[in-house]
Amino acid sequence: MSERVTVTELNTRVKELFGSTPGLKDIWVIGEISNFKLYTSGHSYFTIKDAGSEIRAVMFKSARSRIDFEPGDSQKIEAYGHLDMYVERGSYQFIVESMKRSGIGDLYLKYEALKKKLEAEGLFESARKRPIPQYPKTIGVVTSPTGAVIHDILTTTKRLFPADILLAPAQVQGEGAAKSIVAGIELLNREGVDVIIVGRGGGSLEDLWAFNEEPVVRAIAASKVPVISSVGHETDFTLADFVADKRAPTPTAAAQFAVRDKSEILRQFSDLTVRMNKALSSVIEHMRGRFVAVDGKLSPARAQEKVEYLGMKLDDLSSRASSAVKDTVSEMHKRFLSVESRPEPALKAMVANKRNQSDRVFGRIEPGMKAILTTKDYKEQTLAARLDALSPYKVLDRGYSFVAGPDGQAVTSVKGLAVGSRITVRMRDGRALADIVEKEELQ
Amino acid sequence: MSDTETGKIDVEKLSFEQSMSMLEELVKKLEGGNLDLDESLKVYENAVALREHCRKILDESDRKVQAIMETASGTKKEDFSELE
Numbered sequence: 001m002s003e004r005v006t007v008t009e010l011n012t013r014v015k016e017l018f019g020s021t022p023g024l025k026d027i028w029v030i031g032e033i034s035n036f037k038l039y040t041s042g043h044s045y046f047t048i049k050d051a052g053s054e055i056r057a058v059m060f061k062s063a064r065s066r067i068d069f070e071p072g073d074s075q076k077i078e079a080y081g082h083l084d085m086y087v088e089r090g091s092y093q094f095i096v097e098s099m100k101r102s103g104i105g106d107l108y109l110k111y112e113a114l115k116k117k118l119e120a121e122g123l124f125e126s127a128r129k130r131p132i133p134q135y136p137k138t139i140g141v142v143t144s145p146t147g148a149v150i151h152d153i154l155t156t157t158k159r160l161f162p163a164d165i166l167l168a169p170a171q172v173q174g175e176g177a178a179k180s181i182v183a184g185i186e187l188l189n190r191e192g193v194d195v196i197i198v199g200r201g202g203g204s205l206e207d208l209w210a211f212n213e214e215p216v217v218r219a220i221a222a223s224k225v226p227v228i229s230s231v232g233h234e235t236d237f238t239l240a241d242f243v244a245d246k247r248a249p250t251p252t253a254a255a256q257f258a259v260r261d262k263s264e265i266l267r268q269f270s271d272l273t274v275r276m277n278k279a280l281s282s283v284i285e286h287m288r289g290r291f292v293a294v295d296g297k298l299s300p301a302r303a304q305e306k307v308e309y310l311g312m313k314l315d316d317l318s319s320r321a322s323s324a325v326k327d328t329v330s331e332m333h334k335r336f337l338s339v340e341s342r343p344e345p346a347l348k349a350m351v352a353n354k355r356n357q358s359d360r361v362f363g364r365i366e367p368g369m370k371a372i373l374t375t376k377d378y379k380e381q382t383l384a385a386r387l388d389a390l391s392p393y394k395v396l397d398r399g400y401s402f403v404a405g406p407d408g409q410a411v412t413s414v415k416g417l418a419v420g421s422r423i424t425v426r427m428r429d430g431r432a433l434a435d436i437v438e439k440e441e442l443q
Numbered sequence: 444m445s446d447t448e449t450g451k452i453d454v455e456k457l458s459f460e461q462s463m464s465m466l467e468e469l470v471k472k473l474e475g476g477n478l479d480l481d482e483s484l485k486v487y488e489n490a491v492a493l494r495e496h497c498r499k500i501l502d503e504s505d506r507k508v509q510a511i512m513e514t515a516s517g518t519k520k521e522d523f524s525e526l527e
Contacts, residue, residue: 135460145510151525154508161459162504167523168511187513265501269494272470276490279473283483286476 008087015085018092025082029055029094030102033075044071048079048094057081059096066098074174074206076103107205111212115239118214123221124242130226132246132257136194138164139258140225142184145169148201149230152251160259166193172200177210182219189224196223197254198240199230211238220244230254402426414439452489454496462500466493 005013018024031048038044042061047054057079059071071077081097118124139157143149150167157163168184171177181198188196198220200208210216211231217239220227229244230251241247248254403411404424411417417436425432454462469490473483510523 133460135458135463137458145523146525154525157506162501162506164507164509165523166509166511166520183513187511187518191511191518262501265497269498272466272490272494276470276473276487279470279476280483280487282476283473283478283480 007090011085011087011090014092015087018083018085027080027082029057029079029081031055031077031079033071033077034073036071036073046071048077056091056093057096058093059099063097063099067100069101070204071099072204072207074209075101075204076206078102104205107209111239114212114214114217115242118217118239118243123217128221129245132226132228133194134260135161136163136258138166138191138193139255140188140191140193140196141165141167142170142181142188142196142198143167143200144172147172149197149199149251149254153197153255156252156255157259160255160261161265162262163194163259166191173203173207173210178213178216181210182215185216185219185223185227193225195228195258196225197228197230197248197251197258198244199248199251199254200232201251202233202236208232208236208238211240213239216240217243228254228257414441451485452492454492457493457496459497459500462493462497466490466497469493 029048031050031054034047034049034054036044036046042064044059044064046057046059048057049055059079069075077099078101079094079096079099081095083092084095085092122128139153141150141153145167154165157165166188168187170184171180185196185198200211208231211229220229220240220243226245228246228248229238229241230248230253231238231240234249237247246257248257402425404426405411405416406422408424411423417423417439419436419439421436423434423436425434452465457465469486472478473486473490478486508523509520511518511520513519
């Protein structure tokens with residue numbers, strides 16, 4: 001009669017069998033790592049597989065100190081250890097006591113050979129590198145939709161210049177990864193994005209391998225759109241990094257290369273504003289210098305014309321310039337009006353000449369100005385705004401003209417005009433002489 | 444003399460990048476001090492318009508995050524957000 005055993009008993013027997021069978025212990029297993037997981041306990045669990053089969057494997061914390069590399073998926077390895085039964089689960093696994101890499105030399109040789117070839121073609125030359133646009137409308141990203149790269153980019157770009165993100169989801173490791181990355185780069189080129197970030201998070205040399213494959217390197221080189229690479233960690237250099245227009249050490253850095261910080265742009269605005277106000281003020285300052293320097297050598301008529309012209313400019317300026325320069329402008333207005341009280345004979349003569357000859361444009365500003373200046377709260381008022389209201393040139397701006405008779409006095413009625421007499425029509429931007437051909441009084 | 448000195452710039456058509464580089468160019472021109480008051484004023488006005496245009500783009504733009512895929516019937520875009 002057959003023996004009757006418990007499950008525990010049976011699995012325990014298998015465990016003993018494994019331990020006593022030569023060929024199941026003290027062996028090297030050759031294969032590739034997949035599903036590698038490192039637990040917080042320090043133990044690592046993974047699968048070792050080859051083309052035909054696979055086996056579960058465990059490497060305890062104590063064994064990790066015996067290996068000189070960071071194990072990860074896709075690595076070809078030779079693992080030393082023994083087969084063991086996990087009685088509670090009825091499953092067997094290979095206990096890895098030590099491990100070394102195999103096939104790594106092949107990868108390095110491939111990498112070096114391709115690097116040399118592409119270098120000879122000039123693909124890595126700095127002259128080929130294009131500038132990265134600072135204000136892209138759309139940033140294309142070729143990476144895994146679940147990886148660190150897209151996560152970091154989405155997080156980082158929130159604080160930056162508002163740019164659309166267009167993700168071309170790609171497989172970034174394993175069989176078919178290179179093809180998928182190339183397709184993404186080409187697709188985003190057709191979409192007409194402004195810059196492309198291509199990359200993946202950290203991993204083993206095998207994990208990053210797609211970024212060392214020739215089609216990927218060539219697709220980056222052929223991209224019409226500038227490409228920023230962000231592959232693996234700061235210390236990893238793939239051929240994609242060499243050919244890219246810019247290599248970013250991290251995905252966050254890649255995002256920062258692609259777009260500028262919003263607050264930095266705003267800072268630049270205020271900087272530019274300060275500079276342009278300063279520049280305009282200095283132009284005005286310069287004009288003031290010229291204004292004061294108007295001398296007696298000028299013929300009175302020309303001097304007066306110049307004063308008028310400058311006065312008009314000031315009116316113009318006060319209504320158009322930003323508040324930052326308004327104070328300067330009002331200050332100029334004051335200076336302008338004070339000309340008449342200056343003791344210099346040349347200026348006095350000029351002003352007197354203006355009085356006699358002109359249409360009293362500035363004479364009409366003066367009482368208004370004085371009224372403003374004597375008002376207690378004149379400081380609270382914007383001088384420029386008041387001057388605007390007073391300026392006859394504002395009226396001219398709206399399409400009205402100003403008529404002066406032969407004596408230079410304003411003509412407000414046709415009564416005093418004789419047919420054949422000559423008048424001056426003053427418009428916004430100049431004056432015209434006209435003869436009266438006909439006149440008619442309206443009732 | 445270029446348009447940026449004499450004419451009014453139609454800022455609406457300009458991209459942020461174009462506006463920004465024009466703005467810097469205008470400020471430099473203004474600082475150069477070779478313009479008379481009239482020209483300076485025009486340059487200044489254009490600079491202000493460009494700056495406001497840039498600020499508007501910066502304030503009003505809402506970014507889109509999309510994923511693009513190639514399907515049998517052509518490319519397809521859909522809103523993308525990370526899985527939590």
